[in-house]
Ligand SMILES: NC(=O)C1=CN([C@@H]2O[C@H](COP(=O)(O)OP(=O)(O)OC[C@H]3O[C@@H](n4cnc5c(N)ncnc54)[C@H](O)[C@@H]3O)[C@@H](O)[C@H]2O)C=CC1
């Protein structure tokens with residue numbers, strides 16, 4: 001099976017790096033075409049993936065065609081893809097906002113399409129992904145997508161009406177979490193700890209806290225209470241976060257992403 005990526009930027013390169021890190025794929029079966037060829041050539045040099053130099057070359061050589069360009073680029077990319085597609089090829093779109101109905105309208109109603117929302121943690125085999133498949137997609141096609149994204153993290157099936165929400169809570173949230181980790185570390189730096197050490201401690205603690213939420217079966221706020229010793233130190237920080245509307249800001253950030261996703265339709 002050949003997996004071809006059109007648009008090898010931050011997201012596709014994270015998926016490709018993740019796919020190459022495991023042993024489930026032959027690296028040369030992973031193909032990429034990017035407007036700036038150097039981005040794919042770098043991955044070819046590093047991992048031995050195949051560089052293509054046009055949409056035509058990529059489409060002609062791939063079984064699964066991953067649309068990795070930004071949603072705004074699809075109107076110019078899809079006619080090119082359509083021109084060279086043949087029966088039996090599968091389209092996988094990772095574009096935010098753009099629905100299966102739009103992709104079928106542009107590519108042809110007979111084209112099988114699976115939408116996936118991955119996240120950039122694919123690079124370290126820890127993506128949180130979801131997919132929804134067009135009704136005509138076959139079991140083999142769904143299996144291929146589950147294998148591909150399962151190899152770079154976890155993947156669940158979702159109905160398309162939940163995609164925008166997933167895109168915020170699963171797709172965009174790593175950015176928020178990286179900001180939070182950096183803020184924790186900066187607090188440490190302010191108090192005199194070297195940044196690299198503070199970052200490592202903050203990131204490790206976030207990872208452990210995520211595991212705790214997933215595995216303890218407890219409500220996150222019950223866990224907050226467990227950290228706050230009566231009259232202790234943590235409660236001072238928790239009250240400060242409340243005072244600065246931390247929870248409200250995080251929730252509003254998710255809503256803002258969903259609203260933008262809706263405007264892309
Ligand atoms: N960055 C992320 O964390 C996530 C991104 N996505 C989706 O992934 C897609 C790509 O996003 P990013 O990788 O962040 O953007 P990006 O800007 O890093 O990558 C897009 C790439 O497409 C290339 N490109 C543009 N026009 C092209 C064309 N006509 N032919 C070939 N290549 C072309 C650009 O040179 C660039 O390398 C978007 O649709 C986005 O919604 C989905 C989930 C997470």
Ligand SMILES: O=C(O)[C@@H]1CCC=N1
Pocket residue numbers: 096167171172
């Ligand atoms: O920022 C974006 O548009 C993409 C979609 C989800 C995460 N990144």
